[in-house]
Amino acid sequence: MGFGDLKSPAGLQLLDDYLVDKCSIEQYMPSKADVAVSEAVSSPLLANLCHALRWYSHITSYEKEKASLQE
Template sequence: GAMGFGDLKSPAGLQVLNDYLADKSYIEGYVPSQADVAVFEAVSSPPPADLCHALRWYNHIKSYEKEKASLPGVKKALGKYGPADVEDTT
């Protein structure tokens, strides 16, 4: 199955992102990384206020604007991030 957030410029994609971040601070791990940068860049504008987890994350990553290049990790294709498709157990 597919994984990832889908189109992060669409309400559906932002909803997936919001749900994903409901119990996480970052896209991967416990510190800001290139994973956050990649997803942040795909989200073209701040999420709506009702998607509070996504908005909190967006504003937090935005505060790292100056350090973006020095954050750890390797930026991968956007589809590599986000929720894995649960049916895909092979």
């Protein structure tokens, strides 16, 4: 899944729109794809990007486990 430049407002809006009904990027559980996308996001996210903000908070809570997440 491509979101463009995740440091730009347009890229972040694409991510937010994608996450409207999802809890992670590719699966139902956090994966390495979530880690890769979260590392590309410029932080902090704006409050109006509520779906991306929810997802980002969830994924960053897995900081200790990120090396063991599925592909």
